[in-house]
């Protein structure tokens with residue numbers, strides 16, 4: 492009994508865990524709400540060229556799709572990033588990752604990716620990234636992904652894709 496009380500006392504006295512980098516920035520990561528989809532569509536237009544940006548109907552389908560996981564990084568009511576993935580044939584795929592141009596290099600992209608990976612626990616992870624996107628490739632390499640092949644003209648004429656995979 493006394494030992495239990497001592498443990499509880501020590502736990503109560505131990506200092507609180509330091510805030511995470513996202514907490515320090517006032518950023519919360521969580522599943523997207525229906526009311527946030529229009530803001531995610533705006534973020535997509537800011538983050539990608541027009542042909543790659545997901546529009547509202549696609550985002551709504553992804554929000555509805557049971558095998559998809561759709562996370563956002565929000566500060567108050569402002570959407571700063573999104574990460575979308577799904578589970579497919581016993582493996583998991585990263586389908587979309589975007590951070591607002593005004594909020595880059597703060598760790599939001601890598602934190603969103605880690606949260607999405609945790610929400611997709613099935614099998615290995617794979618993704619496609621444009622060959623001419625060294626920043627995203629650096630982020631993925633830092634998270635443990637390796638290149639596994641190329642897909643010529645995947646993003647349009649002369650715009651090649653690189654497959655990347657992370658084993659788990």
Ligand SMILES: CC(C)(COP(=O)(O)OP(=O)(O)OC[C@H]1O[C@@H](n2cnc3c(N)ncnc32)[C@H](O)[C@@H]1OP(=O)(O)O)[C@@H](O)C(=O)NCCC(=O)NCCS
Nearest residue numbers: 538588589590595596597598599600601620626627629630
């Ligand atoms: C790629 C993207 C999601 C990165 O988001 P971010 O929040 O800036 O990324 P992070 O701050 O978590 O970066 C983590 C690490 O990735 C690497 N990295 C990220 N962006 C980089 C860039 N533009 N150039 C070089 N390295 C980069 C760095 O190693 C960085 O660590 P550091 O800042 O300590 O050097 C963001 O630039 C983006 O939305 N780009 C447009 C959309 C896109 O290309 N999405 C990926 C499609 S596959």
